[in-house]
Amino acid sequence: MQNDTITLPHGYTAEIAFDEYPENPFTSWDCQPPIAVLNWERYRARLENYDGHALDLETLLDLIPAEKWQSREGKREIRDALPFELADLWAEMIETRSFRGAIENLVSDLSPSGWGEWVEYFDAMQNLAAVAGIPCHLMQSNGHSQDESALVFVAALPAWVAETGTEPEHQNAACDSAAGLWGAWAWGDVYGVARILSPDGEEVEGGDCWGFYGFNHEASGLLDHCRDVVRCHRREMAKERAEAHAAACRDIFTLPAFA
Structure with missing residues (x-):
């Protein structure tokens, strides 16, 4: 030392x-916002959530207001937020006879593998959070070696906001701070x-x-x-x-x- x-x-x-x-602040401390981390080590991906807060595309889909699913403009926002080809969406809608059902099926079938696909997945989470009106922060966190990188996405989900009482004007800053905190812990800073x-x-x-x-x-x-x-x-x-x-x-x- x-x-x-x-x-x-x-x-x-x-x-x-x-x-x-050092303690992992996302398992040892209270009141940290929900976080999704894609660790990329030696060409292997590992998606992690912490402390029981599930955070993924399916979680965010459930938080989109009902009126967004019903209006033409809202459906366009949802469609544009996700990495699906329009032809795939139409094919799924023909089978399910439901826009929402088609979107949910396509999301549940997603299985990213390479780094580029995971970047697309995390971008989609950020896009869906915007559609749902949820403050969030997305960043790529890099370690001290070339092969140490992670995608970090933090979102002020309604359940966390209700639990902590974090005011709206402080939610973006809380997400930003939590992403930096994860990087400090993960890379030994x-x-x-x-x-x-x-x-x-x-x-x-x-x-x-x-x-x-x-x-x-x-x-x-x-x-x-x-x-x-x-x-x-x-x-x-x-x-x-x-x-x-x-x-x-x-x-x-x-x-x-x-x-």
Whole structure:
């Protein structure tokens, strides 16, 4: 574990290190939004959801308002959001005699294999979320090696919004933040404060703290932690100096008088 030293106010320093055993925030923490991740490792794909939140095309289809399925304009939006040829849709409609049934059958038969097909699938999820009016964020997250890539899609599904009470104006930001959080966890960009040293080189009690996600130490809260520790330590030192000064003064006043 290689440490890096950063300079703090008032002559303090902090030793920063990689957190080698970070928690998966999507299984260990509460209130993270639903996320779908397509991991692509050594030419193999693996689609994952976390913490019981199913997020895929079928989930999003169920969240499209009924009026969209009934109106001509709404049907066009749904059709344009999905990667189907019009001929395939017509053939399925002839068999099912239902626009919705045809769409649902085509979606359930989708089985992406290569990276390009998965990109198309994730693009379709983003498109359907827009049709359903659901805030979301889609990104490609890359690791530190050439063969480490993932597609990450986060959506503020209504059940999650109801559970967390997240206000509409904060939902897009929550999705964006969750996607970045996944990348930090997946690629090992998680840090901790190994120790904080005072100006005289002594280790400050309570300085070590782990689990800061992301290389931006300001945004992750790591620097806030360091500054709080420095502030508390300086307050303690000032208190100790004041008490020592008061004790010294008492000793002076109690010295015996000599004739």
